Amino acid sequence: MLKKADIDTIDEIIRTYQQFIVTTHVNPDGDAIGSEIAFAHFLKQRKKSVKILNSSPAPDVFQFLDPNGEIEIYDASRHIEYVSNADAVFILDISDWGRLRELGEFIRGSHLTKVCIDHHPKNEPFVEHDAIYPKASSTGELIFELLHGLDAKLTTRISEALYTAILTDTGVFRYSNTTPRVHQIAAELLGRGINPQQIHKDIYENQSHARVKLMASALASLKFHYENQLATMIITQKMLAEAGASLKDTDGLSDFPRTIEGVEIALLFIELDNDRVKISFRSNGNLVINKLAQSYNGGGHAFASGATLTGTLDGVMQKVLTDAAALFRSR
Ligand code: 5GP
Numbered sequence: 001m002l003k004k005a006d007i008d009t010i011d012e013i014i015r016t017y018q019q020f021i022v023t024t025h026v027n028p029d030g031d032a033i034g035s036e037i038a039f040a041h042f043l044k045q046r047k048k049s050v051k052i053l054n055s056s057p058a059p060d061v062f063q064f065l066d067p068n069g070e071i072e073i074y075d076a077s078r079h080i081e082y083v084s085n086a087d088a089v090f091i092l093d094i095s096d097w098g099r100l101r102e103l104g105e106f107i108r109g110s111h112l113t114k115v116c117i118d119h120h121p122k123n124e125p126f127v128e129h130d131a132i133y134p135k136a137s138s139t140g141e142l143i144f145e146l147l148h149g150l151d152a153k154l155t156t157r158i159s160e161a162l163y164t165a166i167l168t169d170t171g172v173f174r175y176s177n178t179t180p181r182v183h184q185i186a187a188e189l190l191g192r193g194i195n196p197q198q199i200h201k202d203i204y205e206n207q208s209h210a211r212v213k214l215m216a217s218a219l220a221s222l223k224f225h226y227e228n229q230l231a232t233m234i235i236t237q238k239m240l241a242e243a244g245a246s247l248k249d250t251d252g253l254s255d256f257p258r259t260i261e262g263v264e265i266a267l268l269f270i271e272l273d274n275d276r277v278k279i280s281f282r283s284n285g286n287l288v289i290n291k292l293a294q295s296y297n298g299g300g301h302a303f304a305s306g307a308t309l310t311g312t313l314d315g316v317m318q319k320v321l322t323d324a325a326a327l328f329r330s331r
């Protein structure tokens with residue numbers, strides 16, 4: 001999957017430089033966190049200095065991948081010296097400046113050598129060294145191929161990080177991105193001493209009470225439109241506060257309405273503040289929804305994408321529901 005030229009370029013960059021930054025998108029998911037941990041540990045194997053700097057915290061369920069707190073939240077005042085002295089940055093699981101926030105602004109205008117490893121479809125170039133493969137199940141799959149190509153030692157920590165990345169981005173080996181290669185890689189990782197039952201437990205059977213309370217109120221908001229083909233759920237600031245939950249507890253909640261019979265598209269609207277609404281778009285595979293997400297400056301995969309819109313929750317919902325009508329008319 002990964003072209004030899006990309007592997008060679010990355011190898012050369014790692015050999016040439018000493019100090020690295022690894023980063024990913026806001027609200028990182030299992031693929032983002034797993035890919036970062038695996039890649040950062042590989043850089044450490046190569047005796048490099050590396051910091052993982054993110055814009056927002058990882059969901060608690062991925063804590064097991066980072067027992068030593070190697071993932072840090074970027075803070076310009078605290079990290080300025082490290083990032084100014086760094087040579088190169090690896091941007092994983094994202095190829096969109098908007099979702100890199102303040103660190104993205106810094107990177108964009110910086111001297112750093114920039115490498116992107118991602119599986120989100122992208123039309124225009126992002127940085128000078130793009131390794132973007134939309135056919136890959138996950139960034140974790142790409143990191144596996146890269147590490148394999150570079151003769152890395154697949155330690156247990158690296159293996160469980162990559163397994164987590166692939167597990168979460170394939171919806172536990174259920175989505176259409178679950179290829180034979182995905183299972184081959186999983187088999188390889190299972191041979192490295194990882195415990196798949198424990199990993200599944202840590203991620204999916206360890207939900208906080210706050211998250212379950214939030215899920216209950218989100219489900220209570222479920223509504224159907226366009227002859228039940230479109231399902232919507234909302235999460236308001238009030239719902240978050242009442243559940244004692246935060247944004248990182250919302251990861252994965254958008255998947256549920258898609259599993260209801262007859263539903264083609266599920267939309268989850270999250271009120272970020274009085275003026276911004278984050279939408280998760282999910283499709284059952286018959287209707288492509290990333291075009292709609294892109295029309296709001298968002299993006300993602302054909303059947304799972306997202307965007308953040310300006311406006312009130314009611315205003316944004318009304319607009320998006322109106323726009324979504326076209327998807328059903330064109331069938
Ligand atoms: P989620 O709804 O889980 O946040 O995101 C689903 C997919 O859409 C992920 O692949 C994610 O990277 C992508 N995505 C979510 N929000 C945005 C956004 O604001 N911009 C872009 N370009 N992609 C997004």
Ligand code: MN
Pocket residue numbers: 031032093119138139169
């Ligand atoms: Mn991913």
